[in-house]
Amino acid sequence: MAPGPGPPHRRQADEHEDEERNGHTNGNHNMRLSSRRPATRHNVFVGFWGLILLAGGGLVGMVGCSKAPAPADVSVTWTTEPSPPVVGAPIVADVTLRDADRQPVRGATIEIEGHMTHPGMAPVLAAAEERGDGVYRVRFQFTMAGDWIVLVKGSLPDGRPVNHRIDVASVRPSG
Numbered sequence: 001m002a003p004g005p006g007p008p009h010r011r012q013a014d015e016h017e018d019e020e021r022n023g024h025t026n027g028n029h030n031m032r033l034s035s036r037r038p039a040t041r042h043n044v045f046v047g048f049w050g051l052i053l054l055a056g057g058g059l060v061g062m063v064g065c066s067k068a069p070a071p072a073d074v075s076v077t078w079t080t081e082p083s084p085p086v087v088g089a090p091i092v093a094d095v096t097l098r099d100a101d102r103q104p105v106r107g108a109t110i111e112i113e114g115h116m117t118h119p120g121m122a123p124v125l126a127a128a129e130e131r132g133d134g135v136y137r138v139r140f141q142f143t144m145a146g147d148w149i150v151l152v153k154g155s156l157p158d159g160r161p162v163n164h165r166i167d168v169a170s171v172r173p174s175g
């Protein structure tokens with residue numbers, strides 16, 4: 001009456017085995033991925049705090065400071081709108097570069113990298129646009145309320161690096 005149970009049954013069994021095999025393969029793959037990821041994060045983390053140590057020399061307050069350590073005699077300050085900044089709202093920040101004679105530094109390439117003071121968060125990255133008179137405007141958003149460290153990075157027209165740290169003491173919660 002019914003067809004022989006042998007072949008269909010065997011095929012089902014084979015399919016089941018294939019599923020299991022795939023499952024194991026995926027499992028191993030995921031494990032390999034997830035064990036790789038923390039290592040990468042760790043490297044980024046170490047690099048970041050290395051920068052902080054390098055840049056931490058002469059910081060002053062929350063609004064800005066003078067005298068970047070890397071290229072001598074260039075001061076970096078910034079203003080933000082709104083001030084103090086609010087989390088999740090568009091921030092317009094003007095970074096001002098001046099040389100030892102307080103003259104505007106033109107033609108630099110500037111970007112910012114925002115980190116919170118605790119580990120585990122993605123940095124906020126944004127490139128600045130030169131507005132003239134040594135002012136470079138950057139638009140970004142803080143992604144969490146609290147204490148941030150903003151690294152102003154880039155290079156001067158003559159190739160000297162700009163590497164400056166600004167502590168943003170307290171990004172306000174929204175609302």
Ligand SMILES: [Cu+2]
Pocket residue numbers: 116118121144146
């Ligand atoms: Cu955070």
